Amino acid sequence: MTERSCDLVVIGSGPGGYVAAIRASQLGMKTVIVERDALGGVCLNWGCIPTKALLRTAEVYTNMKHAADFGLKAENIGFDLKAVVERSRGVSARMEKGVGFLMKKNKIDVVMGTARLEKGAAAPVVKVKTKDGEETIKAKHVILATGARARTIPAAGLEPDGKFIWTAKEAMIPDVMPKNLLVIGSGAIGIEFASFYNALGAKTTVVEMVDRILPAEDAEISKFAEKQFKKQGMNILTSASVEKLEKGADAVTATIKTKDGKTQTVEADRVILAIGITGNTENLGLEALGVKVDRGHVTVNDWLETGVKGLYAIGDLTGAPWLAHKASHEGVLCVEKIAGVKGLHPMDVTKIPGCTYSNPQVASVGLTEAKAKEAGHKIKVGHFPFVGNGKAIALGEPEGMVKTIFDEKTGELLGAHMIGAEVTELIQGFGLARSMEGTEEDLMHAIFPHPTLSEMMHESVLDAYGRVMHV
Template sequence: MAYDVIVIGSGPGGYVAAIRASQLGLKTAVVERESLGGICLNWGCIPTKALLKSAQVAEYIQHSKDYGITVGDSSVDFGAVIKRSRGAADKMSKGVQFLMKKNKIDVLMGNGKLKAKGQVEVTDKDGKVAVHEAKHVLLATGARSRELPNLKIDGKTVIGYREAMNLPKQPKSMIVVGSGAIGVEFAYFYHSLGTKVTIVEFMPRIVPVEDEDISKELEKIYKKKGIEIMTNASVEAVEKKGDGVKAKVKTATGEVFLEADVVLSAIGITANIENLGLEALGVKTDKGKVVVDAYYQTNVPGIYAFGDMVPGQALAHVASKEGIVCVEAIAYNEKKYAHKPTPINYNNVPGCTFCAPEIASVGYTEKQAKEAGYEVKVGKFPFTASGKAVGAGATEGFVKVIFDAKYGEWLGTHMIGANVTEAIEQTVTARTLETTWQEVLNSIHPHPTMSESVKDAIEVAYGEAIHL
């Protein structure tokens, strides 16, 4: 078959790009080797949120007396929790199947690779090979769990995020290596269901990409919950011991040994750039990522890449927007779209971590803003002073805002608390519109809400605090 666009990979970057391409009048196909929706819908974003909701319900039951409600004996049916999560994933994947049909996109199941310029070779599960032509080939093959030489994932003693979502039985104890989003989310999930969890983090603080105040707050909350945390530490070796594992951990004060049922490796991801035919066509890569321009064109005309396989934040919503920008740029050059799309501002991408309490952030951290040469005004508003948070019994955490003292530019926002992932978009939109602090304070915020705490934090930054 001949197409205008073939997308290899149907994750949140690939399937969104395919839909946008079809909307713009480009004959489109998408190649997928496993399940439509990719890792995000099937083994990442969506099913993990189902798991985390089950954990939250378990916590509600454990603390029901705090709300004036007495609950009788309760227990965790781990298998049912996993089954519910898989059901959520299946439902969303079927939704993508529907969207492919609705938008008249051909789905080519199998492994896709570049055969030659303008040609994509697809090998199905039976080994049958078909070659398809396309003027534009979009690579969106995502990433997988990163492995260290001394921490190889075997699916039993050392597992990755995929196995962690589908274990046959709940472990009594778990060592989580790495405290990024994946690590702290699974730590919360398993701890809430009764697993003894220890987090081992190589950096001096957990969630190390976040503002330092966020890291300190989450560590304090997790330790209060009973999650053990070891920073400035690394797992040097893991060996099987009985039905579990024994891990040698290097710390600042020497070696210690930890025993657990299983080790979860959550040390990041590795881009899937192998076996795509990149080398044969001379597609440039650097440090394990495909090199692209602002519109995701590689150095080879007609070949594009976006999502986790290119530099930038490895987030589902980033991949989706990159795919749209890529396709709209193609359509503009084909005179099928009225204007060239605006390149992404990667300093205005929201990051969300769905542990409990949630973390949401965008823009500069306080340290980054100062290092960039800004004189800053910082405001911090604790949820202990929020009427909505007090009523909900969710007073952990705070909102922290950072502004440029000279011009009032909104440099960043960092939140930790209940449902803060739903409140970060206000900052993203305001920064896109180049809003100043005065304009935000002149916008009436609904009361009582968690989101009004952003306004309260701005008032603190400028010495106009009402509720503190």
């Protein structure tokens, strides 16, 4: 058994954990990071990054099939599924090496193993089971960044088996391309996988329990997205639930209860469960320490404190929104609070952009129209369609919309919602406006370059105030 001491231990090396460790090192803390699997966590190895590699393949493939629209010729279009998956895994492997480089550059010690907490003086003591035995790490502060995993349904045959019923992990490394695919859940994860497999030719059915897909998004955006996905051939069932799954020799039969109370069956080669995630709280010793866990997530205050002296938690482990950039921001905020940095502010979740990398892409920040009204705001709403934008037409991407919501009295930008090509890159413009407490006047006076998709952001603002130019 070995023992070491440091200022900070970070348990988990995902985008929250490794960023927290880097910031701590920058602030002069002797830092150790503990990881049980691979540097970069789920996001880098089995989530954000590899799925974007897959979706890029689907985008290129779709464009190849429409080559004639651009005056090009492409014949015998096809794909090699094994090569598609290998490219995705290669991207993740490259990124993992990059995180390792950052740890060395910032003089952060990496301990590979499984951590467990025990009571300590300044903070819990971290016991790490490694391949060589056990290591004890005593620190002034400990940050939990253990992330989350796919939520499953332990009933009615809905348990993932890795063969017919997949979680996101199996869906990223398919052994076969399903002819018929059932996706249970229509949040960002479900819709991204549905978009990928549908683009590559799988006949795809999406089942959602509530009355619309992408239920966290603005209702208008959800409606627009459903229309586009159906045009692409997806079968979408809302206000519906999967009652049971019955496995056959080479397929699964799903019994689905629809909104009218009737049932129907859908046969699928593969099923993807995308019904949310739950925090990795087990076997960490949290119960003995008195850490509060609520519905699978660790409870923290505005400064990421768990209530146990010297122990903090960040990222997906602490609940929604389950976003890598939220975890990174929390990691920095937590470390800076520990270090006594002045002028800090608790994180405002309404300033966190959300992105779905389907085709079409979806992005948003701030309040939906419904939430703005519920909060008591009198609002002004602007819209601008992609079909009115020259760059969108030139790209062959005329389907989409930008929607902005303002407080009528103050002009504050309350929310922005977008669907269409590259909106996941555009949304940060509105994110910056939210962070800087921008008003309609600030956005109207900003000069947007031409020809760009970003001009639609400007036009949407103008439309909210009756000044739109190009529709």
